[in-house]
Amino acid sequence: MAAPFIRPVPKPMQSEQKNFDLILFGATGDLSMRKLLPALYDAHAAGRLHPKGRILGASRSRLTRGQFLAKAAAEARPHTAATPAEWDAFCQRIDYLPLDIGNPQDFAALAAEIRGKADSESIVFYLSAAPQFFVPACRSLAAHGLNGANTRVVLEKPLGTDLESCRLINDGVAQYFQERQILRIDHYLGKNGLHNLLALRFGNSLFEPLWNNRHIRSVQITLAETLGVEARGEFYNGIGALRDMVQNHIMQILCLTAMERPQSLDADALRDAKLQLIRDLLPLDPAADAVFGQYTFSDGLKGYTQEHKVPPESRTETYAALRAFIGNPRWAGVPFYLRTGKRLSRRAAEIVIAFKPPADTLFPAALPNRLVISLQADDETLHLRLNVKTPDGAQNTAPAELGFDTRPGRRPSAYETLLLEALAGRAALFNRRDELEAAWAWLAPALEALRQNPPHPYPAGSTGPAAANSLPAAGDAWFEGI
Numbered sequence: 001m002a003a004p005f006i007r008p009v010p011k012p013m014q015s016e017q018k019n020f021d022l023i024l025f026g027a028t029g030d031l032s033m034r035k036l037l038p039a040l041y042d043a044h045a046a047g048r049l050h051p052k053g054r055i056l057g058a059s060r061s062r063l064t065r066g067q068f069l070a071k072a073a074a075e076a077r078p079h080t081a082a083t084p085a086e087w088d089a090f091c092q093r094i095d096y097l098p099l100d101i102g103n104p105q106d107f108a109a110l111a112a113e114i115r116g117k118a119d120s121e122s123i124v125f126y127l128s129a130a131p132q133f134f135v136p137a138c139r140s141l142a143a144h145g146l147n148g149a150n151t152r153v154v155l156e157k158p159l160g161t162d163l164e165s166c167r168l169i170n171d172g173v174a175q176y177f178q179e180r181q182i183l184r185i186d187h188y189l190g191k192n193g194l195h196n197l198l199a200l201r202f203g204n205s206l207f208e209p210l211w212n213n214r215h216i217r218s219v220q221i222t223l224a225e226t227l228g229v230e231a232r233g234e235f236y237n238g239i240g241a242l243r244d245m246v247q248n249h250i251m252q253i254l255c256l257t258a259m260e261r262p263q264s265l266d267a268d269a270l271r272d273a274k275l276q277l278i279r280d281l282l283p284l285d286p287a288a289d290a291v292f293g294q295y296t297f298s299d300g301l302k303g304y305t306q307e308h309k310v311p312p313e314s315r316t317e318t319y320a321a322l323r324a325f326i327g328n329p330r331w332a333g334v335p336f337y338l339r340t341g342k343r344l345s346r347r348a349a350e351i352v353i354a355f356k357p358p359a360d361t362l363f364p365a366a367l368p369n370r371l372v373i374s375l376q377a378d379d380e381t382l383h384l385r386l387n388v389k390t391p392d393g394a395q396n397t398a399p400a401e402l403g404f405d406t407r408p409g410r411r412p413s414a415y416e417t418l419l420l421e422a423l424a425g426r427a428a429l430f431n432r433r434d435e436l437e438a439a440w441a442w443l444a445p446a447l448e449a450l451r452q453n454p455p456h457p458y459p460a461g462s463t464g465p466a467a468a469n470s471l472p473a474a475g476d477a478w479f480e481g482i
Contacts, residue, residue: 027057
């Protein structure tokens, strides 16, 4: 039965009023051109940036301002709806400074630029750079007095590759910036669909009383891609699915799905609740609760080891599936199935809540209720499976999907949301050190298992390795779409 859709009434956007300096390290790179500059343009076009706010691109490329703006027009503007005139108006905010993070002397010019604009209420340094540059950059910023009370530093993921490397970065950055000044970014925390989890759970008396092991049989979280690694083979080969997607994105979704009610929506209250959820996770047993895979050639689609700059002997996983349990009264005994992969049969970012069937039901053929929460930017929807009577005169039921479209009239991108939060000095949508390190600690057994065992092969374009089908318990199965 087709799902009717109900759209919410959008609320007007609130303008951010702080005069700012935003310094984009790695300004000529792919992330800046595809995501950051387009997100800033959208915020500008929506009137959400202070009229005097300045964007300063910084990169080791020895470009003039005009050359940088020409590059941005060619590479960033196509990711917006801006006309040439609208883009040119936005570019009045932008300046450019050649700067090599590895050369401390280059930061003197940056300090002079920032001090030349004395009315900035918020100064944000966005480190779109490799993790090995985070500590040197922060050291040089501090050496030139650029770590005052109104400054923030944004650290782009990945923040290390395991618990030890994560701690080393955190320790290094903490020498120069206070914890309240450090914003560890995970762009999934900027997704409107993920924000809706809090409203869904704690703003509706319909769901919160059912959000526990008395009523829920299992929970699935899936981040699936139909694309392969494409041109990112060299980068991805040192990362893999577990580090690239599970340790950050999936862990954040898990936290917001399962955490206890926070005391408030303040940054520390939210992050305290997430941290407690991670600490409540039972230890992971990779032999029983983990399956890793790597896609292979199929139907004209390249296998992973055929991708650009991927070694033919690589054992990097492009698929990861875990079964997790939470050792607290709310979730005791409920399996949480977590999976992500590349070159799968469908693209999805979703949470599937499988409810238990009612006891002693009058309708034994009725299917258990199921809630599917889609987090895709182009599909922020809820689908609730209910049972309705068939019109045949008999006491039979059929499943019906009730759909809710949760997208507001204007949907800021995840990066737009996070950039605005950083400029406003709000930390709720960024990772705190202790929760990030707790996530790495929980995943340590899986990382060790990956080091010792090769991933299972699976055909490109399939649903993943067959071995993953053994993770769901009897009565459960991987959800493959409505």
